[in-house]
Amino acid sequence: MELILNPWPWYVSGPLIALVMALLLYFGKNFGVSSNLRTMCAIGGAGKYSNFFKMNWRDYSWNLVVVLGAIIGGFIAVQFLSNDSGTNLSSTTISELEALGFSNAGQTLLPNELFNMDAVLSLKGLSLLIIGGLLVGFGTRYAGGCTSGHAITGLSSLQRPSLIAVIGFFIGGLVMANFLFPIIF
Amino acid sequence: MKFLKYLLVGIVFGIVLVKSEAVSWYRIYEMFRFQSFHMYGIIGTAIASGIIFLQLSKRSHLKSLNGAEIFVPKKERGFTRYIVGGTIFGFGWALIGACPGPMYVLLGTGIYSMLIAIAAAIIGTFIYGVLKDKLPH
Numbered sequence: 531m532e533l534i535l536n537p538w539p540w541y542v543s544g545p546l547i548a549l550v551m552a553l554l555l556y557f558g559k560n561f562g563v564s565s566n567l568r569t570m571c572a573i574g575g576a577g578k579y580s581n582f583f584k585m586n587w588r589d590y591s592w593n594l595v596v597v598l599g600a601i602i603g604g605f606i607a608v609q610f611l612s613n614d615s616g617t618n619l620s621s622t623t624i625s626e627l628e629a630l631g632f633s634n635a636g637q638t639l640l641p642n643e644l645f646n647m648d649a650v651l652s653l654k655g656l657s658l659l660i661i662g663g664l665l666v667g668f669g670t671r672y673a674g675g676c677t678s679g680h681a682i683t684g685l686s687s688l689q690r691p692s693l694i695a696v697i698g699f700f701i702g703g704l705v706m707a708n709f710l711f712p713i714i715f
Numbered sequence: 716m717k718f719l720k721y722l723l724v725g726i727v728f729g730i731v732l733v734k735s736e737a738v739s740w741y742r743i744y745e746m747f748r749f750q751s752f753h754m755y756g757i758i759g760t761a762i763a764s765g766i767i768f769l770q771l772s773k774r775s776h777l778k779s780l781n782g783a784e785i786f787v788p789k790k791e792r793g794f795t796r797y798i799v800g801g802t803i804f805g806f807g808w809a810l811i812g813a814c815p816g817p818m819y820v821l822l823g824t825g826i827y828s829m830l831i832a833i834a835a836a837i838i839g840t841f842i843y844g845v846l847k848d849k850l851p852h
Contacts, residue, residue, distance in 0.1 A: 534734075537734060537735070537736050538731075538734040538735050539756075540735065540752070540753055540754075540756030540757045540760060541756060541760050542735075543731055543734065543735030543737065543757045543760075543761075544735075544756065544757045544758065544759065544760025544761040544762075544763070544764060545760055545761065545764040546727070546731045546735075547728075547731060547732075547735075547737075547757070547761040548760075548761045548762075548763075548764035548765040548768060549727075549764075550724055550727060550728045550731065551761075551765055551768075552765075552768045553720075553724050553727075554724060555772075555779065555785050555786075555787065556777075556779050556780060556785065557720060557721070557724075557779065557780050558779040558780055558781040558783065559721075560787070560788060563814075563815040563816040563819075564814075564815040564840075566815070567815065567836055567837050567839075567840040568840055568844070570837050570840075571837060571840055571841045571844060574837075576841050576844060579841075579844070579845055580841075580844040580845045580847065582843075582844035582845075582847050583841075583844050591718075592718065592721045593721075595718045595721040595722050595725065596721050596722075596724060596725040596728065597725060597819050598722060598725060599721065599722040599723065599724060599725015599726040599727075599728065599729060600725045600726070600728050600729040600732070600816060600819045600820050600823065601725075601729065601819050601820065601822055601823035602722075602725070602726050602729060602823060603725060603726040603727065603728060603729020603730040603731075603732075603733070603820060603823065604729040604730075604732070604733055604738070604819070604820035604821060604822065604823025604824040605729075605823040605824065605825075606726065606729070606730055607729060607730045607733035607734055607824070608733060608823075608824040608825065611730065611733075611734065612733070612734075617736055617739050617741050617742065619741055619742075619745060619750075619751070620745060620750045620751050622748075622750050623741065623744065623745045623748065623750045623751065626748070626750075627741070627744070635741055636741050639738070639739065639821075639824060639826070640739070640740045640741075640812070640821070640826055641740055641741070644740065644811070644812075645740075645826055645828045645829075646828070647828070649828070650828045650831065656831065658810060658811070659811060659828060659831045659832050659835065660831060660832075660835045661807075661810065661835075662807045662810040662811030662832055662835070663807065663811065663818075663831065663832035663833065663834065663835025663836040663838075663839060664807070664835045664836070664838060664839040664842070665803055665804065665806045665807025665810065665839065666804055666807035666808060666811070666813075666814060666815065666818075666832070666835075666836050666839065667807075667835065667836030667837060667838065667839025667840040667841075667842075667843070668800075668803060668839035668840065668842055668843045669800050669801065669802070669803030669804030669805070669806070669807060669839075670800070670804050670814075670815060670836075670840070671800070671839075671840045671843040671844070672796055672799065672800030672803060672804075672843050672850065673796060673797050673799075673800030673801040673803075673804055674790060674791070674796065674797070674800070675790070676804065676814045676815045676816070677808075677814040677815075677816065678814075678815075678816055680790075680801070681758060681762070682758075682761050682762060682765060683765070683787060684790060685762045685765070685766075686761075686762050686765025686766050686768070686769055686787075687765075687769055687787040688766070689787075689789065689790050690792075691790035691791065691792065691793060691797050692790060692797075694794060694797035694798055694801065695797040695798075695800065695801040695804075696801065697798065697801065698797060698798045698799065698800065698801020698802040698803075698804065698805060699801050699802075699804055699805040699808060700747075700805060701798075701801070701802045701805060702801065702802040702803060702804060702805020702806040702807075702808065702809065703743075703746075703747040703805040703806070703808055703809040704747050704805075704809075705802075705805075705806070706747070706805065706806045706808075706809035706810055707744055707747035707748055707809045708747065708748065710806075710810075711744075711809075714810075
Protein backbone atom coordinates (compact mmCIF):
# COMPACT_ATOMS: atom_id res chain seq x y z
CA MET A 531 0.00 0.00 0.00
CA GLU A 532 2.87 2.37 0.84
CA LEU A 533 4.12 1.81 -2.71
CA ILE A 534 0.88 3.25 -4.08
CA LEU A 535 0.51 6.05 -1.54
CA ASN A 536 4.04 7.35 -2.05
CA PRO A 537 4.86 9.25 -5.26
CA TRP A 538 5.50 6.83 -8.12
CA PRO A 539 9.00 6.57 -9.60
CA TRP A 540 9.55 7.88 -13.12
CA TYR A 541 10.19 4.43 -14.57
CA VAL A 542 6.69 3.37 -13.52
CA SER A 543 4.93 6.59 -14.54
CA GLY A 544 6.45 6.97 -18.02
CA PRO A 545 5.31 3.56 -19.31
CA LEU A 546 1.84 4.15 -17.79
CA ILE A 547 1.53 7.39 -19.78
CA ALA A 548 2.47 5.40 -22.89
CA LEU A 549 -0.27 2.93 -21.91
CA VAL A 550 -2.83 5.77 -21.99
CA MET A 551 -1.67 6.63 -25.50
CA ALA A 552 -1.79 2.96 -26.55
CA LEU A 553 -5.34 2.53 -25.21
CA LEU A 554 -6.63 5.61 -27.05
CA LEU A 555 -5.00 4.44 -30.29
CA TYR A 556 -6.53 0.99 -29.73
CA PHE A 557 -9.93 2.68 -29.38
CA GLY A 558 -9.29 4.23 -32.80
CA LYS A 559 -8.65 7.70 -31.34
CA ASN A 560 -5.55 9.75 -30.65
CA PHE A 561 -3.76 11.01 -27.54
CA GLY A 562 -3.85 14.82 -27.72
CA VAL A 563 -5.37 16.62 -24.77
CA SER A 564 -5.20 20.16 -26.16
CA SER A 565 -7.70 19.33 -28.94
CA ASN A 566 -10.43 19.68 -26.33
CA LEU A 567 -9.74 23.43 -26.14
CA ARG A 568 -10.66 23.75 -29.81
CA THR A 569 -13.73 21.57 -29.29
CA MET A 570 -14.87 23.85 -26.46
CA CYS A 571 -14.44 26.90 -28.70
CA ALA A 572 -16.61 25.16 -31.30
CA ILE A 573 -19.28 24.31 -28.73
CA GLY A 574 -19.23 27.93 -27.57
CA GLY A 575 -20.07 29.13 -31.09
CA ALA A 576 -16.59 30.18 -32.25
CA GLY A 577 -17.46 28.89 -35.74
CA LYS A 578 -19.14 32.27 -36.31
CA TYR A 579 -15.73 33.95 -36.11
CA SER A 580 -13.39 31.47 -37.80
CA ASN A 581 -13.70 28.48 -40.11
CA PHE A 582 -11.13 26.83 -37.87
CA PHE A 583 -13.96 26.14 -35.43
CA LYS A 584 -16.52 25.03 -38.01
CA MET A 585 -16.47 21.38 -37.10
CA ASN A 586 -18.93 18.79 -35.93
CA TRP A 587 -17.90 18.90 -32.30
CA ARG A 588 -19.88 15.76 -31.49
CA ASP A 589 -17.20 13.80 -33.36
CA TYR A 590 -14.74 15.02 -30.75
CA SER A 591 -16.88 14.70 -27.65
CA TRP A 592 -14.96 11.56 -26.65
CA ASN A 593 -12.00 13.85 -25.89
CA LEU A 594 -14.13 15.87 -23.46
CA VAL A 595 -15.02 12.62 -21.71
CA VAL A 596 -11.29 11.83 -21.36
CA VAL A 597 -10.82 15.26 -19.81
CA LEU A 598 -13.73 14.68 -17.43
CA GLY A 599 -12.05 11.40 -16.45
CA ALA A 600 -8.76 13.24 -15.88
CA ILE A 601 -10.51 15.59 -13.43
CA ILE A 602 -12.01 12.60 -11.59
CA GLY A 603 -8.62 10.85 -11.65
CA GLY A 604 -6.99 13.89 -10.06
CA PHE A 605 -9.63 13.83 -7.32
CA ILE A 606 -9.20 10.09 -6.66
CA ALA A 607 -5.40 10.37 -6.59
CA VAL A 608 -5.29 13.07 -3.90
CA GLN A 609 -8.25 11.84 -1.85
CA PHE A 610 -7.54 8.11 -1.74
CA LEU A 611 -4.11 7.33 -3.18
CA SER A 612 -1.80 9.85 -1.51
CA ASN A 613 -0.08 10.45 1.79
CA ASP A 614 1.54 13.65 3.03
CA SER A 615 4.97 12.84 1.64
CA GLY A 616 5.22 16.05 -0.42
CA THR A 617 7.45 16.43 -3.46
CA ASN A 618 11.04 15.31 -3.03
CA LEU A 619 12.70 18.24 -4.83
CA SER A 620 16.43 18.73 -5.14
CA SER A 621 17.90 20.93 -2.43
CA THR A 622 19.19 23.37 -5.07
CA THR A 623 15.65 23.84 -6.37
CA ILE A 624 14.27 24.46 -2.88
CA SER A 625 16.86 27.10 -1.99
CA GLU A 626 16.58 28.76 -5.40
CA LEU A 627 12.82 29.02 -5.12
CA GLU A 628 13.19 30.36 -1.59
CA ALA A 629 15.35 33.16 -3.03
CA LEU A 630 12.66 33.85 -5.66
CA GLY A 631 10.07 34.20 -2.90
CA PHE A 632 8.52 30.72 -2.86
CA SER A 633 8.58 29.36 0.68
CA ASN A 634 8.28 25.66 1.63
CA ALA A 635 8.80 24.44 -1.94
CA GLY A 636 7.46 20.94 -2.45
CA GLN A 637 5.39 20.71 0.73
CA THR A 638 2.15 21.53 -1.08
CA LEU A 639 1.13 20.19 -4.50
CA LEU A 640 1.55 23.65 -6.04
CA PRO A 641 3.07 26.89 -4.71
CA ASN A 642 0.54 28.88 -2.70
CA GLU A 643 2.28 32.02 -3.92
CA LEU A 644 0.74 31.42 -7.38
CA PHE A 645 -2.38 29.35 -6.88
CA ASN A 646 -4.11 30.00 -3.57
CA MET A 647 -7.02 32.41 -3.19
CA ASP A 648 -4.85 35.32 -2.02
CA ALA A 649 -2.73 34.96 -5.16
CA VAL A 650 -5.77 34.74 -7.42
CA LEU A 651 -7.21 37.90 -5.88
CA SER A 652 -4.00 39.86 -6.40
CA LEU A 653 -3.41 41.67 -9.69
CA LYS A 654 -0.06 39.96 -10.25
CA GLY A 655 -1.27 36.46 -9.43
CA LEU A 656 -4.38 36.79 -11.58
CA SER A 657 -2.38 38.25 -14.48
CA LEU A 658 0.15 35.41 -14.38
CA LEU A 659 -2.58 32.75 -14.48
CA ILE A 660 -4.31 34.49 -17.39
CA ILE A 661 -1.10 35.15 -19.35
CA GLY A 662 0.12 31.59 -18.75
CA GLY A 663 -3.19 30.14 -19.89
CA LEU A 664 -3.30 32.34 -23.00
CA LEU A 665 0.26 31.35 -23.97
CA VAL A 666 -0.50 27.64 -23.50
CA GLY A 667 -3.79 27.80 -25.43
CA PHE A 668 -2.46 29.91 -28.29
CA GLY A 669 0.91 28.16 -28.52
CA THR A 670 -0.45 24.64 -28.45
CA ARG A 671 -2.84 25.23 -31.32
CA TYR A 672 -0.28 27.18 -33.35
CA ALA A 673 2.16 24.27 -32.87
CA GLY A 674 -0.61 21.76 -33.57
CA GLY A 675 -0.30 19.88 -30.28
CA CYS A 676 0.89 19.90 -26.69
CA THR A 677 2.95 17.58 -24.52
CA SER A 678 0.66 14.60 -25.15
CA GLY A 679 0.23 15.14 -28.90
CA HIS A 680 3.79 16.15 -29.80
CA ALA A 681 6.17 15.04 -27.01
CA ILE A 682 4.56 11.65 -26.32
CA THR A 683 2.58 10.63 -29.42
CA GLY A 684 4.57 12.56 -32.02
CA LEU A 685 8.00 11.49 -30.79
CA SER A 686 6.83 7.90 -30.21
CA SER A 687 5.81 7.78 -33.87
CA LEU A 688 9.15 9.38 -34.87
CA GLN A 689 7.68 12.47 -36.52
CA ARG A 690 9.99 15.34 -37.36
CA PRO A 691 7.40 18.13 -36.88
CA SER A 692 6.91 16.94 -33.30
CA LEU A 693 10.64 17.03 -32.64
CA ILE A 694 10.71 20.66 -33.83
CA ALA A 695 7.71 21.48 -31.63
CA VAL A 696 9.30 19.84 -28.56
CA ILE A 697 12.52 21.79 -29.20
CA GLY A 698 10.27 24.88 -29.22
CA PHE A 699 8.63 23.80 -25.91
CA PHE A 700 12.09 23.66 -24.35
CA ILE A 701 13.31 26.95 -25.83
CA GLY A 702 10.26 28.66 -24.32
CA GLY A 703 10.45 26.83 -21.01
CA LEU A 704 14.19 27.36 -20.58
CA VAL A 705 13.96 31.07 -21.36
CA MET A 706 11.02 31.47 -18.96
CA ALA A 707 12.49 29.54 -16.01
CA ASN A 708 16.08 30.75 -16.42
CA PHE A 709 15.80 34.35 -17.60
CA LEU A 710 12.27 35.61 -17.06
CA PHE A 711 11.53 34.14 -13.61
CA PRO A 712 14.12 36.35 -11.88
CA ILE A 713 12.41 39.38 -13.47
CA ILE A 714 8.82 38.25 -12.80
CA PHE A 715 9.27 36.98 -9.22
CA MET B 716 -21.88 3.20 -22.54
CA LYS B 717 -19.58 3.82 -25.50
CA PHE B 718 -18.09 6.74 -23.53
CA LEU B 719 -17.29 4.65 -20.45
CA LYS B 720 -13.94 3.48 -21.81
CA TYR B 721 -12.87 7.07 -22.46
CA LEU B 722 -13.88 8.04 -18.95
CA LEU B 723 -11.81 5.17 -17.52
CA VAL B 724 -8.76 6.06 -19.63
CA GLY B 725 -9.11 9.65 -18.45
CA ILE B 726 -9.26 8.51 -14.83
CA VAL B 727 -6.09 6.43 -15.27
CA PHE B 728 -4.42 9.42 -16.95
CA GLY B 729 -5.39 11.73 -14.07
CA ILE B 730 -4.18 9.32 -11.39
CA VAL B 731 -0.87 8.70 -13.18
CA LEU B 732 -0.20 12.42 -13.67
CA VAL B 733 -0.74 13.13 -9.96
CA LYS B 734 1.20 10.10 -8.68
CA SER B 735 4.07 10.79 -11.09
CA GLU B 736 4.18 14.43 -9.89
CA ALA B 737 4.04 15.52 -13.55
CA VAL B 738 1.30 17.96 -12.46
CA SER B 739 3.70 19.65 -10.07
CA TRP B 740 4.67 23.23 -10.88
CA TYR B 741 7.83 22.56 -8.87
CA ARG B 742 8.79 19.56 -11.00
CA ILE B 743 8.41 21.58 -14.20
CA TYR B 744 10.60 24.34 -12.77
CA GLU B 745 13.19 21.75 -11.71
CA MET B 746 13.13 20.24 -15.21
CA PHE B 747 13.75 23.56 -16.94
CA ARG B 748 16.59 24.29 -14.51
CA PHE B 749 18.14 20.84 -15.11
CA GLN B 750 18.13 20.17 -11.36
CA SER B 751 16.48 16.77 -11.41
CA PHE B 752 16.22 13.78 -13.71
CA HIS B 753 12.63 13.04 -12.64
CA MET B 754 10.66 14.67 -15.49
CA TYR B 755 13.21 13.59 -18.10
CA GLY B 756 12.85 10.05 -16.80
CA ILE B 757 9.04 10.19 -17.13
CA ILE B 758 9.02 11.69 -20.61
CA GLY B 759 11.93 9.51 -21.77
CA THR B 760 10.40 6.20 -20.61
CA ALA B 761 6.99 7.25 -21.97
CA ILE B 762 8.49 7.87 -25.41
CA ALA B 763 10.61 4.69 -25.29
CA SER B 764 7.57 2.58 -24.34
CA GLY B 765 5.52 4.38 -26.97
CA ILE B 766 8.07 3.62 -29.69
CA ILE B 767 8.15 -0.06 -28.71
CA PHE B 768 4.33 -0.25 -28.71
CA LEU B 769 3.98 1.44 -32.10
CA GLN B 770 6.73 -0.64 -33.72
CA LEU B 771 5.29 -3.90 -32.37
CA SER B 772 1.76 -2.97 -33.40
CA LYS B 773 2.98 -2.07 -36.89
CA ARG B 774 4.80 -5.38 -37.28
CA SER B 775 1.92 -7.46 -35.97
CA HIS B 776 -0.68 -5.36 -37.86
CA LEU B 777 -2.54 -4.82 -34.60
CA LYS B 778 -6.07 -3.62 -35.26
CA SER B 779 -7.96 -1.04 -33.28
CA LEU B 780 -11.52 -1.59 -32.02
CA ASN B 781 -12.96 -0.11 -35.22
CA GLY B 782 -11.19 -2.75 -37.30
CA ALA B 783 -8.53 -0.58 -38.95
CA GLU B 784 -4.84 -0.95 -38.17
CA ILE B 785 -3.50 1.20 -35.34
CA PHE B 786 -2.69 4.51 -36.92
CA VAL B 787 -1.07 7.72 -35.71
CA PRO B 788 -2.12 10.72 -37.83
CA LYS B 789 0.83 12.37 -39.57
CA LYS B 790 1.56 15.99 -38.63
CA GLU B 791 1.78 18.34 -41.60
CA ARG B 792 5.28 19.20 -42.80
CA GLY B 793 6.53 22.57 -41.71
CA PHE B 794 8.91 24.43 -39.48
CA THR B 795 7.75 27.92 -38.49
CA ARG B 796 4.51 26.94 -36.78
CA TYR B 797 6.22 24.20 -34.78
CA ILE B 798 9.17 26.23 -33.55
CA VAL B 799 7.25 29.48 -32.91
CA GLY B 800 4.07 27.87 -31.57
CA GLY B 801 6.16 25.48 -29.51
CA THR B 802 8.19 28.29 -27.97
CA ILE B 803 5.05 30.25 -27.06
CA PHE B 804 3.63 27.10 -25.49
CA GLY B 805 6.88 26.58 -23.57
CA PHE B 806 6.66 30.07 -22.04
CA GLY B 807 3.22 29.27 -20.68
CA TRP B 808 4.12 25.73 -19.62
CA ALA B 809 6.99 26.93 -17.42
CA LEU B 810 5.05 29.94 -16.08
CA ILE B 811 2.00 28.09 -14.77
CA GLY B 812 3.76 24.73 -14.57
CA ALA B 813 0.92 22.99 -16.37
CA CYS B 814 0.15 21.93 -19.91
CA PRO B 815 -3.44 21.18 -20.99
CA GLY B 816 -3.71 17.72 -19.38
CA PRO B 817 -2.43 18.69 -15.94
CA MET B 818 -4.63 21.83 -15.93
CA TYR B 819 -7.71 19.60 -15.75
CA VAL B 820 -6.14 17.04 -13.43
CA LEU B 821 -5.18 19.83 -11.01
CA LEU B 822 -8.73 21.14 -11.08
CA GLY B 823 -9.78 17.69 -9.85
CA THR B 824 -7.23 17.80 -7.04
CA GLY B 825 -8.98 20.91 -5.73
CA ILE B 826 -6.85 23.68 -7.26
CA TYR B 827 -9.82 25.77 -8.40
CA SER B 828 -7.63 28.67 -9.54
CA MET B 829 -6.80 26.44 -12.53
CA LEU B 830 -10.25 27.33 -13.89
CA ILE B 831 -8.82 30.76 -14.72
CA ALA B 832 -5.90 29.22 -16.62
CA ILE B 833 -8.25 26.83 -18.43
CA ALA B 834 -10.57 29.68 -19.45
CA ALA B 835 -7.54 31.67 -20.64
CA ALA B 836 -6.27 28.65 -22.60
CA ILE B 837 -9.64 28.34 -24.35
CA ILE B 838 -9.48 32.05 -25.21
CA GLY B 839 -5.87 31.60 -26.41
CA THR B 840 -7.03 28.81 -28.73
CA PHE B 841 -9.85 31.06 -29.95
CA ILE B 842 -7.37 33.87 -30.70
CA TYR B 843 -5.26 31.42 -32.71
CA GLY B 844 -8.33 30.34 -34.70
CA VAL B 845 -9.19 33.93 -35.57
CA LEU B 846 -5.60 34.88 -36.52
CA LYS B 847 -4.74 31.54 -38.17
CA ASP B 848 -4.74 32.74 -41.78
CA LYS B 849 -2.55 35.75 -40.97
CA LEU B 850 0.14 33.74 -39.15
CA PRO B 851 3.16 32.17 -40.87
CA HIS B 852 2.94 28.36 -40.78
